[in-house]
Amino acid sequence: MSNGRIPEEIIESVLKHHDIVDVVGRYVHLSKQGHYMKGLCPFHSEKTPSFTVTPEKQIYHCFGCGAGGGAIQFLMAMEGYSFAEAISQMAKEANLDIGLDSLAGGRSQQNPEKTKLLEAYELAGKLYQYILKNTEQGKQALQYLRSRGLHDKVIDAFGIGYAPSQWDTLAQLLERREFSLPLMEKGGLLSARQDGSGYFDKFRDRILFPIHDWKGQLIAFGGRAMGDVQPKYLNSPESMLFYKSRSLYNMHRARPQIRKLQQLVLFEGYVDVIKAWEAGITNGVATMGTALTEEHAEVIRKQADQVIVAYDGDGAGQAAAYKSIPILEKAGCLVKIAMIPNNQDPDDYISTQGSERFVREVIEAAVPSIKYKLLYFRKNFKLQEDGDKLRYIQQALKIIADIASPIEREHYVRELSTEFHYSFEAALQNLNEIRLQSEKNNKFGDNNDKPWNNVMNDARPRERTPSLFPAYHNAERQLLAIMMYDREVTHYVESKLGDQFNVDAHAALAAYLYAYYAQGYEPNASSFIAMLQEADLEGLASSLAMMGNSHGVNDQVIDDYIREIKKYPQQQQIERKREEMIRAERSGDIKRAAQIGIEIISLEKQLKSS
Structure with missing residues (x-):
């Protein structure tokens, strides 16, 4: 099993120090459901949770998009890390000394530009904080912040700084520290002069609020001008670190x-x-x-x-x-x-x-939100006038009609009818007519491309239609699911079946399992998946791991699965012979057709006796 230059004992050690619920929980809100944790999948858009984490097995699997794996794979998918980068990051978090510098494909080698930009932003943040708190240039900005009720302790805690009015304060510092100025422009810290003569600071004469990613790394600045300068607020441009449409301050x-x-x-x-x-x-x-x-x-x-x-x-x-x-x-x-x-x-x-x-x-x-919508629209009507009053009531009923819960709808209709002294029954009838017309105009669900994740009908998701696999395919999946939790079954399958799995991905997964146990490892789905390093196989392995272990499975069941898997090639051979016999009959070669018929009978006898 290939893991580059990272020994498998290191992978084992790193995984032992990280619980998958904690790793996934940094990105996904998980709720406990029995033995599982469920949440909204971070890899595709959905409204009802199909993303499952199994603490006992230390794996995750999405029944919507098929993504799956262990803690390492999750971090790779979320952060864009290579395998070595993910291992390095997890080892660092666990304070494990695993020789990070010697790992091939480490972070500094994989993305040196991103690493240098993070260093530059950290340096810029410290510079701007120093100028605000310790220089004559920053005095006015500091007084302004204090006048807004921000005392020194909170200014320090949030890392607020000040960019002076000079054109190249930061540019000079970055150049002295031998940062690539074109990269600094690319990262949003500097701007290039139009005449090509050099670079100047992106922010000048502005109070700066550092913007961090969820890990606390400084990735951008928000600059606020003092006085009437426009624009009043100026954010860093988007870069390889900063995406405005996804970033949230604090x-x-x-x-x-x-x-x-x-x-x-x-x-x-x-x-x-x-x-x-x-x-x-x-x-x-x-x-x-x-x-x-x-x-x-x-x-x-x-x-x-x-x-x-x-x-x-x-x-x-x-x-x-x-x-x-x-x-x-x-x-x-x-x-x-x-x-x-x-x-x-x-x-x-x-x-x-x-x-x-x-x-x-x-x-x-x-x-x-419904209450707010009613209040928001209310100010547009002169409610002392009958015409406007009736128009507001009609508008209010349209808003209330969108509420999924019948109890909530009735609550707001009753409030409306009480306030304006109209019959509750008449208002409710009007509302039902609005809903009926809306349903006629919108017959279909809101997620037609993925009907299994459709939240029409008061947010009740439809059942997803399960995929129907042939018998041999199901037998292979069931057998592999058992093998992931049972070393002895795996040895038995290797001796009786070997590489005779009919689905290529199943055969590859079986080969990896044979090798995994041959190296003396104990059954552990998370560790096994971590050693695959092939995205398709990781997803397949996680889905199989979710099926369960060998509890309640006896030798007869295992033999039945093996028999079903071995039958398929014979069935295929018989089918090919039948097609060959038909061709022989159509061409008039009766003798050849009869000979093939005898072969078919012999194959069918072998199939029954197997």
């Missing part, structure tokens, strides 16, 4: 609390997050002034069930909050909207009303 700090509470508070800006953090809201992140994307929503859903959108209280902020609802709900989030009065933003509200009121009266008082 996710690396907030993740533990988000996962603990299964709730995320979504803000619009850096200062809102920081001020809320000081107020005790430690599960807050921000979209950094960019519009919420479906990619953002996917990242959020994998971390939390519930989202509280806490955008600014002015018209633009509330419109953005309204637009966020379908994006987040499409991803499967339960959405609430925080209502901030008097056109204030979270920062202003905390500064004027205090932390306790912000938590109690804004965050904890957030309203369900």
Whole structure:
């Protein structure tokens, strides 16, 4: 079994120090279901969980897209690591000295540009922090931050810095440290002069908020201008480190609390997050002034069930909050909207009303998305006028009609009819007519390409139609599933069947199992999969491992599987003979047809006696 230059005992040692639930849990919100953990697959879009982690076997498998493997394969898929990179990273996290520098294909060799950019961003972050706190140039910026209620301790904690007005402060430092300036431009730290005479700093005369990935690595900056300079906010451009449509400010700090509470508070800006953090809201992140994307929503859903959108209280902020609802709900989030009065933003509200009121009266008082939609549209109607009142009621019923739960629909219809003194029965009838018309207009499910993951009919997924394999194919799968957990069965199969598996992938997997046990390893699905290093075989092995072990399987069952597998080539031979006999008869060669018929009878007798 080939693992490059990484000894298999090192792989074993690394896996022993990492529980797959912890590894996967960094990326996917997992819920316990019996002996399994389930969550939304990070490798394809879905609304109902088909991604399963089995702690006992230390493997994962998605019944939707077929992805599967152990902790190493998961890290490779999520981070784009090579096998050696994944091993190196996991060993580093476990404080294992396995000679990382000697591993072929290590991180520095695989992606030197990315490594140098991370070093440069770390250096730039320290430079800007130093300038803010320790130089004359940074005094005005520091005073501004303090005037906004950010004291020195929180400035240090969030790594806030200042880029001076000079054109090449960072460029000179990077050049002195022998960083490649073209790479620094590619990574978003510098810009090239139009005349080709050199490079200048991307950020100048701006307060800088470091942006980190989920691991806490600095990958970008958000720059805020002081005064009337436009644009007011300027983010780093997208690079090999930073993707605006997927990155969320403060996710690396907030993740533990988000996962603990299964709730995320979504803000619009850096200062809102920081001020809320000081107020005790430690599960807050921000979209950094960019519009919420479906990619953002996917990242959020994998971390939390519930989202509280806490955008600014002015018209633009509330419109953005309204637009966020379908994006987040499409991803499967339960959405609430925080209502901030008097056109204030979270920062202003905390500064004027205090932390306790912000938590109690804004965050904890957030309203369900349907309630917010009704309030959002309500302000567009003059409810003292009958015409507008009736139009609002009709609009409200259309909004309520989209609710999946009959109880919730009835609740909001009753509230509406009570407020406006209309018959509950009449309002309910009107709502049912709206729903009936909507169903006529939308007969089909929302995921027609994958009907097994369709959430039509009040979010009840349909059963996926199982694949129907021929008898020999099922026998091979069942046999391999048993072999993954039983050394003795594997030795027996090797002696009786060898490489006679009919499916090429099954034959390859069997060969790997023979070799795995021949090297003295104990049955362990995760370790075995880690040693395959072939994506197709890893997925196949994980799906077989999910089928179970040899519990309750006796010798007769094993022999039956072997017999079924051996029968298939004979059946194929008989089928070919029948076709040959038909051709002989059609060509008039009766003697040859009779001879083939005798051969068929002999083969059928052998098949029955086998």
